[in-house]
Amino acid sequence: MKLSIGNFYVxxxxxxxxxxFKDGILTINKQAAIDYLMGEDEHITSLDIxxxxxxxxxxxxPVIETIEPRCRMDGRTLFPGxxxxxxxxxxxxxxxxxxxxxxxxxxxxxxxxxxxIDMGGEGAKHTYWSKLINICMVGETDEExxxxxxxxxxxxxxxxxxxxxxxxxxxxxxxxxxETEEYVFDPVLKxxxxxAGLPNVAIVLQPQSQMETLGYNDLIYGWDMNRYIPSxxxxxxxxxxxxxxxxFMPASSKWSTYEFQNFPTxxxxxxxxxxxxxxxxxxxxxxxxALDQKERSAIMVRNIALNLxxxxxxxTEEGYGNPDADYVRCQVILEDAGIPVVGISxxxxxxxxxxxxxxTLDEKLVALVSSGNVSELSELPACKTVIGCLEAMNRxxxxxxxxxxxxxxxxxxxxxxxxxxxxxxxxxxxxxxxxVKTMVEM
Amino acid sequence: MKxxxxxxxxxxxxxxxxxxxxQEPYIVEGAIGPxxxxxxxxxxxxxxxxVVCGDNFMGSNTDExxxxxxxxxKDKPMxxxxxxxxxxxxxxxxxxxxxxxxxxxxxxxxxxxSMNEETPGVNMFKKDMIIFKGGNSAAKMxxxxxxxCKYVNKVLAGEPTGGADAEGYFPRGIRHELFLEDKRExxxxxxxxxxxxxxxxxxxxxxxxxxxKKDVVPIAPAVKDLSKAxxxxxxxxxxxxxxxxxxxxxASATRWGRYDISKMDRxxxxxxxxxxxxxxxxxxxxxxxxxxxxxxMRAYEKEGKIGRLHPWFYTTVGTGTTEAExxxxxxxxxxxLQEDHVDAVIMIST
Numbered sequence: 001m002k003l004s005i006g007n008f009y010v011x012x013x014x015x016x017x018x019x020x021f022k023d024g025i026l027t028i029n030k031q032a033a034i035d036y037l038m039g040e041d042e043h044i045t046s047l048d049i050x051x052x053x054x055x056x057x058x059x060x061x062p063v064i065e066t067i068e069p070r071c072r073m074d075g076r077t078l079f080p081g082x083x084x085x086x087x088x089x090x091x092x093x094x095x096x097x098x099x100x101x102x103x104x105x106x107x108x109x110x111x112x113x114x115x116x117i118d119m120g121g122e123g124a125k126h127t128y129w130s131k132l133i134n135i136c137m138v139g140e141t142d143e144e145x146x147x148x149x150x151x152x153x154x155x156x157x158x159x160x161x162x163x164x165x166x167x168x169x170x171x172x173x174x175x176x177x178x179e180t181e182e183y184v185f186d187p188v189l190k191x192x193x194x195x196a197g198l199p200n201v202a203i204v205l206q207p208q209s210q211m212e213t214l215g216y217n218d219l220i221y222g223w224d225m226n227r228y229i230p231s232x233x234x235x236x237x238x239x240x241x242x243x244x245x246x247x248f249m250p251a252s253s254k255w256s257t258y259e260f261q262n263f264p265t266x267x268x269x270x271x272x273x274x275x276x277x278x279x280x281x282x283x284x285x286x287x288x289x290a291l292d293q294k295e296r297s298a299i300m301v302r303n304i305a306l307n308l309x310x311x312x313x314x315x316t317e318e319g320y321g322n323p324d325a326d327y328v329r330c331q332v333i334l335e336d337a338g339i340p341v342v343g344i345s346x347x348x349x350x351x352x353x354x355x356x357x358x359x360t361l362d363e364k365l366v367a368l369v370s371s372g373n374v375s376e377l378s379e380l381p382a383c384k385t386v387i388g389c390l391e392a393m394n395r396x397x398x399x400x401x402x403x404x405x406x407x408x409x410x411x412x413x414x415x416x417x418x419x420x421x422x423x424x425x426x427x428x429x430x431x432x433x434x435x436v437k438t439m440v441e442m
Numbered sequence: 443m444k445x446x447x448x449x450x451x452x453x454x455x456x457x458x459x460x461x462x463x464x465q466e467p468y469i470v471e472g473a474i475g476p477x478x479x480x481x482x483x484x485x486x487x488x489x490x491x492x493v494v495c496g497d498n499f500m501g502s503n504t505d506e507x508x509x510x511x512x513x514x515x516k517d518k519p520m521x522x523x524x525x526x527x528x529x530x531x532x533x534x535x536x537x538x539x540x541x542x543x544x545x546x547x548x549x550x551x552x553x554x555x556s557m558n559e560e561t562p563g564v565n566m567f568k569k570d571m572i573i574f575k576g577g578n579s580a581a582k583m584x585x586x587x588x589x590x591c592k593y594v595n596k597v598l599a600g601e602p603t604g605g606a607d608a609e610g611y612f613p614r615g616i617r618h619e620l621f622l623e624d625k626r627e628x629x630x631x632x633x634x635x636x637x638x639x640x641x642x643x644x645x646x647x648x649x650x651x652x653x654x655k656k657d658v659v660p661i662a663p664a665v666k667d668l669s670k671a672x673x674x675x676x677x678x679x680x681x682x683x684x685x686x687x688x689x690x691x692x693a694s695a696t697r698w699g700r701y702d703i704s705k706m707d708r709x710x711x712x713x714x715x716x717x718x719x720x721x722x723x724x725x726x727x728x729x730x731x732x733x734x735x736x737x738x739m740r741a742y743e744k745e746g747k748i749g750r751l752h753p754w755f756y757t758t759v760g761t762g763t764t765e766a767e768x769x770x771x772x773x774x775x776x777x778x779l780q781e782d783h784v785d786a787v788i789m790i791s792t
Binding site for chain 2: 264267268269276314344352358362363366368369370371372422434436438439441442
């Protein structure tokens with residue numbers, strides 16, 4: 001498979017009469033975009049589009065999703081099985097606006113998996129998103145059945161965000177990209193002989209699938225990952241809209257759809273492909289909660305790896321806590337099968353740093369990368385602008401925030417300052433590979 | 443200018459050697475001995491006072507020595523407290539640990555010390571405080587003082603510190619996140635792939651999360667002929683004679699006891715009880731045999747199912763007890779079992 005992504009570097013996003021992209025400026029007809037998105041889904045009852053730029057004294061909360069604006073040149077939908085009909089992902093031509101993202105924001109209501117982004121100040125370092133121009137889609141919906149639930153599917157706004165990313169991406173359709181990235185994944189059984197001496201490397205992805213009720217988990221071609229067993233996929237499929245993020249899991253441990261589209265660890269494996277290793281693809285697993293489901297997935301990952309002739313693996317999980325059991329089990333079963341592993345995940349060592357970092361440990365895990373600690377406390381001053389609703393942090397059970405604590409008070413204070421756990425930074429531990437955090441003995 | 447107070451033993455305090463180790467604690471203004479090296483290395487801070495105490499006095503009268511020193515310190519302005527460096531002097535390392543712990547807990551002032559890894563102070567105190575990895579003799583004075591001051595200067599200036607490895611102190615079992623410089627080579631993606639390449643090529647690499655080694659004891663082979671076997675009974679459920687003669691602690695135990703059952707068919711209520719703090723004791727106090735089933739074992743003995751019961755049972759408390767203490771206690775118990783040619787033990791936990 002060969003995936004070409006024609007990139008356009010966005011220097012600023014502004015509103016104007018007509019949609020256009022010129023000299024690095026992406027112009028959006030705001031009303032037309034709102035009319036389109038509300039026209040596509042009657043459950044969106046109000047919508048605004050707000051631009052947040054790197055360095056702005058702006059706090060965005062509750063953040064539900066981030067997506068890179070893109071379009072497919074062959075007219076295929078951007079997220080098959082989600083935004084349109086099913087069709088294969090993984091090869092063909094895409095165009096993408098770099099340096100920006102669609103950021104889906106609840107206008108009033110948050111949920112467990114939603115997070116916080118600070119665009120400027122001390123809080124900016126906590127997420128990758130502060131480096132991008134955030135095209136915030138701030139909305140209200142009529143999804144009354146989940147209005148006061150801690151777990152929300154956020155279906156209308158998430159699907160709206162995916163449509164919006166494609167709507168914006170189409171602005172680039174007839175333009176000449178500044179630069180083209182190419183990802184070539186040759187059929188594993190038909191590789192050139194000079195690769196024969198290189199070790200075969202696969203990456204095991206464990207996307208979020210813990211919710212037994214459908215509608216909250218990550219989707220593969222629109223299919224809920226909870227009703228899924230591991231399979232072999234091309235890394236180019238992951239980069240080309242095969243996966244969308246879900247609405248469950250504490251925010252800092254999530255992989256947003258933008259992260260699937262740009263999965264840094266996959267890109268680093270491509271950078272070494274044909275040089276120090278032979279990249280033989282992705283074993284896509286999941287993170288179900290029942291023990292037999294965990295064991296079944298681990299067994300299938302192991303056997304796919306063995307039968308493909310994989311020599312080495314990277315294993316990475318979208319989550320912490322219960323999913324650590326899958327993360328550790330998968331690494332152990334591969335090591336036992338003679339396939340050495342590197343694991344990439346975050347840790348949960350508690351606010352005092354003294355807790356066991358993963359819920360289960362095994363001495364066979366000898367090569368681990370740590371991308372952050374969900375339990376660190378962040379205390380930050382008010383921002384001049386809030387996009388969304390700060391009160392959601394106190395009211396809606398967002399992970400890592402609270403409405404009452406006898407010592408710390410509430411997370412979103414009346415003066416606009418906040419105190420919360422790392423858990424609540426949107427994708428803040430960037431387990432997908434963006435993270436520049438590690439863990440050390442202090 | 444920030445105020446730092448230094449603790450030294452009788453030798454480094456200039457009182458004298460081993461013959462002066464009973465020196466009672468006293469405090470002087472300014473820096474003496476190693477304090478001069480500290481003053482040279484500290485930025486915007488100085489040693490305002492020095493506490494001196496003999497190692498013997500501190501070792502044999504710890505509570506009293508600590509009490510007196512806290513009395514001396516409580517009115518003094520103090521931004522930081524440093525003890526040592528103690529190098530490889532065993533009692534001095536323990537003294538430094540005890541005094542730093544008291545300063546932090548009672549006065550709320552940050553305190554650090556330095557000692558060689560071969561000393562008892564490291565294992566006793568490394569979880570409680572920052573102990574810099576020190577040299578094995580006073581020849582390393584300048585280096586060890588430099589390491590301490592590099593860290594103290596950062597803390598006093600409100601600058602971030604780099605963690606145990608970077609600063610040169612023993613890991614305390616406290617893990618926190620650290621932001622690296624924002625560049626591709628520092629991303630988790632790059633670190634992960636490069637670690638894999640090193641692992642593939644058998645090159646050295648450093649895992650970012652070291653999994654502690656588990657001390658797994660293999661399962662013993664089955665007893666060949668139970669009808670001839672000598673069986674001993676042990677428990678971590680805290681079953682002791684009602685007056686707890688060995689003063690075994692109710693949690694985080696460091697003590698154990700053994701109790702004669704040669705003339706008993708069962709443990710009688712009122713003669714034995716549990717002192718374990720980790721569960722509701724009502725059932726065990728009503729019938730101690732539910733934890734230490736001497737009654738059932740005597741029955742097996744009479745039936746000929748086992749050869750005979752070892753005439754003592756052994757007790758400690760499991761809750762909060764460290765692996766290291768448990769392992770030491772086992773080593774102390776084992777000779778008694780070997781002496782009676784015990785073939786198997788039943789270890790009862792709660």
